[in-house]
Amino acid sequence: MTALGAAREILLESGPQAVTLKAVATRIGKTHANLLHHFGSASGLQRALAIFHARSICDTIAATVLKTRAGEATSRDIVDLTFDAFDREGGGALAAWMLASGNEDALDPIVESIHDLVDRLNLSGDIGEELQESTLGLVLMALGDALMGGPLAASLGLPRERARDIAEMRLADRVAKWKAAG
Incomplete structure (x- = not known):
């Protein structure tokens, strides 16, 4: 294991x-000094983890977007992958922790990976701003949901999945407009 x-x-x-x-x-049977030499600090480890996590998730989402364009996946698949990346996969907690501990630079790889994902998906170059806005909305909804979605939905008397439902409706509407225009 790495x-x-x-x-x-x-x-x-x-x-x-x-x-x-x-x-x-301890988990991989190495010494603390060995990892300190490799990563330089705990912040270096956090940054490397953010890069690893972001690239893995963005690659999965990119593949799903391409499947959606081919009719083999749905907007909900994209929404679920994004929300899961921040919730079940720990991306939201990792981002919040890095911010709280003052390691804001460690978020750069996450932001850069998302930017690269948008560039890869804007193959025709004609949906740039709409794709950027859709991505911004989806990522912020997923991050917010990971950090406080459960308690907020409960306090409002809404089902836990409601934020995902809203994100799916917005994304499906945007995809329908892209298909109608092109």
């Missing part, structure tokens, strides 16, 4: 605060 694989497992099992050089080293 250090980043171990870090991701620890993130999912115990949350971002448990992702330490010592914990990762």
